[in-house]
Amino acid sequence: MGGIGSGRRRKNASECGVRRIDVRSLQRTGALMLSTYANWQWFSSGAVVACASTECTELELKLTYRIREGACWTSRPLVLPLTWSTCSFGGRRAWFKCPSPDCGRRVLILYGDGNFVCRKCRGISYQIQRIAPSCRALARAQLLRAKLGASLDVSAPLPPKPKGMHSWTYTKLGIRVLVAERKAAAELLQALPRPATCSGGEPKNA
Secondary structure (H helix, E strand, O other), rough: OOOOOOOOOOOOEEEOEEEEEEEEHHHHOOOOOOOOOEEEEEEEEEEEEEEEEEEEEOOEEEEEEEEEEEEEEEEEEEEEEEEEEEOOOOOEEEEEEOOOOOOOOOEOEEEEEEEEOHHHHHHOOOHHHHHOOOHHHHHHHHHHHHOOOOOOOOOOOOOOOOOOOOOOHHHHHHHHHHHHHHHHHHHHHHOOOOOOOOOOOOOOOO
């Protein structure tokens, strides 16, 4: 039975070659509505390497996860626990509860390839942690600029608020961009070579 997202070619981003499931994306597309069926796929080099069909209840997301191993496909059932929080301006926000027996943390993204768990349980570092410390503020500023649809050139002005984005979200991201850019400028100045200074004071006549 088809549903929201059925047959839709959706790429799920991965880090360190690990597939991930983002609960925000599922909620945005309506896949977390009660008794809703959805389907999505993961791609590598243009080929489907894994796919999943889901059915959502109030407290869990039931998946039939299929992965290609060579020329064959294997299927396994998975259950990802859900929890909900109330938003300040109405509505609810969905979260995953890490399925690992020793964890249970409330997270937005689960990582894995058959057994999906949180970033901490999977041992995945944030991408920015793999960047040299002196370049992290610049990378953070460019990442925030991308969320606003702005140029990655930090000297370029920020664009007007994107259509559909709340004014408060736009303002908050804009402030975070400015803070990151100021920090990046300070890091750049600190990294510049300092002029050599002479010691010993003024030369004296004999």
